[in-house]
Amino acid sequence: MAQEKVLVIGAGPAGLSAARELTNLGVDVILVERESYLGGTPKKLKYSLLFPELRPASEVLDPLIKSVEENSNVKIYKESIVEGAKSEGNGFIVSIKDKNGKVTTEKVGAIIAASGFEHFDSRRKYEYGYGIIPNIYQISDVERMLSENKLVTTKGTPPKRVAILLCVGSRDATVGNTYCSRVCCAVSIKQAMEIKQRIPDAVVHIYYMDIRTYGLMEDKLYWKSQLEYRVGYIRGRISEFMRGPDDTVVIKGEDTMNLNRALVVPYDMVILANGMELGLGSKQVAKALGLEFEEHGFVKPLDPDRFPVLSTRKGVFLAGAITGPKTISDSITEGTAAAIKAYEYVTKGVWEEPVKVQVSSH
Amino acid sequence: MPIPESEKPIIKGVIQKEKVIVDGVEVDGTWNAFLIERTQTGYDPSVWDEIANTLEGVTISACWQCGTCTSGCTMREYDDNFSPRRFIDLARKGDKQALAELQDSLWRCVSCQKCTHRCPKGVLVEEVVHAIHNYALKHGLVKKDPGTIFDELFLETVMKNGGRITELSLASAAAKAGMVTFSLRDLLTMAGPILKSGIYKDLLKPAKIKNWDKIKQVLEEAMKEEVVPE
Incomplete structure (x- = not known):
C-alpha cells in the first residue's frame, strides 16, 4: 500500500483534531490554512476563557496546534486556499493556491473540509448601530478585549453598566438566519461573569428571549452567573440603540416579564451576541469541492443523523462548524470522527451510501 | 407649539x-x-444586593423566574397583582417604581409555604417575599400596610401588658388604631360576657409573666439588632 494522504482544509479545532488523529493512524496529512497561523477563529479573534469550565482558550488549543505543527507527517500550507479538486479514481488531485497566486497540485486519497464559520456581522442589523454608535461591541470583539485585558469604553475606563443582547443575527428572519447559533448564550454568560470578576461593582444585564445553556452548562453558567455574580436577566429583545449623552448607549426595549413599562435604559457599553454563519471562506471551499448547501446555508452532510461527517461528494468528509454552529469541544470530536471515516475510506475504500429503509407508518 | x-x-x-x-x-x-413619559432611567442594582444580604432574602439570587411559586400561590386567587415571581424579578432588577406600584399587594402573603416547598431552585420564596417587603418598608417605597400595623400593635400590646396578650387589650388597641370599629350595639352585646368572665381585670391590672423585667430587657435588646447572614 502506497503511503496514503488526506487533505485537511482549515486549521481550527476541527481541522487540527482531524490532522492529529490521522497522523496517529499513520496517514500523512496536507493541511491548508487561509491565515498565517494555526488555530482558526479562536486564535484569530483571541478568545479569552472557554465555557463552561472557564479555562483559557490557549490551554485547549495550544497543545493541539503544537502536536500538529511539530509533526513531520503533516505538510502545512499557510496563507493558502484550495482552488479545486478533480476526482481521480477514488482520490483527488487538488490545486492549492498561495497568496502570491502560485498554484501547487497534490494527490490525496480523501478530503476533510473543516473550514469553519464566521461571526455574523452586526452592521447588517442597522438599528443596533454597531459601527456607528460608540461603545457598541460584539461578543467576538469582547473576547479579544478580555484576553488582552483591555475591556474599556471609549473614555478609557472600565464600563460600570453593561448590557448584553442575545440572538443578534440568529433566530432572525430579517437577516435570513432562522436557526439558533447554540453557543452565544453560553459565551455571553461567560463574558458577563468575566466582566464581573474584573469589575465587581459593574452592573451587567443580559437581554434574552430564551436562555439556551443546554446540557451540563445549565448550572455551571446560567445558575452560577446569578448566584455568584448577580448578573441580571431581562426578557425581551432590544429593538434599537441610541447614542446617549457622554458616549453612553441608550437602549429601547420591553421587559416582557413585567409589561408595565417600555424600557429606555442607559449603559456604558453594549455587547451584541452575534451568531454564527458559514462565511465566505467556507462558501469558497464548498464551491471548490462541489458540495451542497442545506436550507440554513451551511454545508449539507450526506445524512445529518447517520453520517454527519460525510459530505454529499464521495471521498469528502466534513468536520466542525462547516455543517452548523458548534462548540469547540464538539468540533474537536467531529474532527476525530471525520479522521476515522477518512482513514476507513483511504485504506479500505469504505463509503456508506444512505439507504432508504421502509418504515411502516404509525 | x-x-x-x-x-x-x-x-x-x-x-x-x-x-x-x-x-x-x-x-x-x-x-x-x-403621550405618557416612558423613560426608565435605569435600574437600581443596590436593591438586589441589599436584599440578598439579609437573613431572609439570601436565596433570592437562585430564582430563575419559572413561575412555580405564583402559579400555586394561595393569595394569587384573591389578588391578581400578587406574584412572588414578579416581586423577585422587580427586586433583582431594582425597579423600585414598579415595586411601589404594587404596594397594596406586596404585604399580603399568608405564609402557607406552598411556594417554598415547590421551588425547583430551592428559593425560600415566602422568606424572600417578606425580605422584599421589608426592604420596601425600610426605604419608604410603600406606605405602612395593615399587616405591619397590626404586627406592631400586637408587639406593642405584648410589651405593654407584661409579656401577655389578651382579647380585650388587643381589641381595644386595634380599635384605638382605627382597625376595627364597634357600634353601640356591639359594645352592649359584649358588655355582659366581659363583666361576667372577668377578663376586664386584664385591662386594669395586666397579669405579667414571671421575671418580666429581665425578659423585657432581653427582648428590647434583640429587637435592636439587625441580623446579617454570614
Missing part, C-alpha cells in the same frame, strides 16, 4: 402636562396631552 383653540375640545378632560419627554425628546403641543 400651543394647542390650537379648535382642538381643545377634543382633548378636554385629558390631563395636560407641563412638559413631557419621550425617549429623550421633549414633545409639546397637542402631543403632550396624549
Whole structure:
C-alpha cells in the first residue's frame, strides 16, 4: 500500500483534531490554512476563557496546534486556499493556491473540509448601530478585549453598566438566519461573569428571549452567573440603540416579564451576541469541492443523523462548524470522527451510501 | 407649539402636562396631552444586593423566574397583582417604581409555604417575599400596610401588658388604631360576657409573666439588632 494522504482544509479545532488523529493512524496529512497561523477563529479573534469550565482558550488549543505543527507527517500550507479538486479514481488531485497566486497540485486519497464559520456581522442589523454608535461591541470583539485585558469604553475606563443582547443575527428572519447559533448564550454568560470578576461593582444585564445553556452548562453558567455574580436577566429583545449623552448607549426595549413599562435604559457599553454563519471562506471551499448547501446555508452532510461527517461528494468528509454552529469541544470530536471515516475510506475504500429503509407508518 | 383653540375640545378632560419627554425628546403641543413619559432611567442594582444580604432574602439570587411559586400561590386567587415571581424579578432588577406600584399587594402573603416547598431552585420564596417587603418598608417605597400595623400593635400590646396578650387589650388597641370599629350595639352585646368572665381585670391590672423585667430587657435588646447572614 502506497503511503496514503488526506487533505485537511482549515486549521481550527476541527481541522487540527482531524490532522492529529490521522497522523496517529499513520496517514500523512496536507493541511491548508487561509491565515498565517494555526488555530482558526479562536486564535484569530483571541478568545479569552472557554465555557463552561472557564479555562483559557490557549490551554485547549495550544497543545493541539503544537502536536500538529511539530509533526513531520503533516505538510502545512499557510496563507493558502484550495482552488479545486478533480476526482481521480477514488482520490483527488487538488490545486492549492498561495497568496502570491502560485498554484501547487497534490494527490490525496480523501478530503476533510473543516473550514469553519464566521461571526455574523452586526452592521447588517442597522438599528443596533454597531459601527456607528460608540461603545457598541460584539461578543467576538469582547473576547479579544478580555484576553488582552483591555475591556474599556471609549473614555478609557472600565464600563460600570453593561448590557448584553442575545440572538443578534440568529433566530432572525430579517437577516435570513432562522436557526439558533447554540453557543452565544453560553459565551455571553461567560463574558458577563468575566466582566464581573474584573469589575465587581459593574452592573451587567443580559437581554434574552430564551436562555439556551443546554446540557451540563445549565448550572455551571446560567445558575452560577446569578448566584455568584448577580448578573441580571431581562426578557425581551432590544429593538434599537441610541447614542446617549457622554458616549453612553441608550437602549429601547420591553421587559416582557413585567409589561408595565417600555424600557429606555442607559449603559456604558453594549455587547451584541452575534451568531454564527458559514462565511465566505467556507462558501469558497464548498464551491471548490462541489458540495451542497442545506436550507440554513451551511454545508449539507450526506445524512445529518447517520453520517454527519460525510459530505454529499464521495471521498469528502466534513468536520466542525462547516455543517452548523458548534462548540469547540464538539468540533474537536467531529474532527476525530471525520479522521476515522477518512482513514476507513483511504485504506479500505469504505463509503456508506444512505439507504432508504421502509418504515411502516404509525 | 400651543394647542390650537379648535382642538381643545377634543382633548378636554385629558390631563395636560407641563412638559413631557419621550425617549429623550421633549414633545409639546397637542402631543403632550396624549403621550405618557416612558423613560426608565435605569435600574437600581443596590436593591438586589441589599436584599440578598439579609437573613431572609439570601436565596433570592437562585430564582430563575419559572413561575412555580405564583402559579400555586394561595393569595394569587384573591389578588391578581400578587406574584412572588414578579416581586423577585422587580427586586433583582431594582425597579423600585414598579415595586411601589404594587404596594397594596406586596404585604399580603399568608405564609402557607406552598411556594417554598415547590421551588425547583430551592428559593425560600415566602422568606424572600417578606425580605422584599421589608426592604420596601425600610426605604419608604410603600406606605405602612395593615399587616405591619397590626404586627406592631400586637408587639406593642405584648410589651405593654407584661409579656401577655389578651382579647380585650388587643381589641381595644386595634380599635384605638382605627382597625376595627364597634357600634353601640356591639359594645352592649359584649358588655355582659366581659363583666361576667372577668377578663376586664386584664385591662386594669395586666397579669405579667414571671421575671418580666429581665425578659423585657432581653427582648428590647434583640429587637435592636439587625441580623446579617454570614
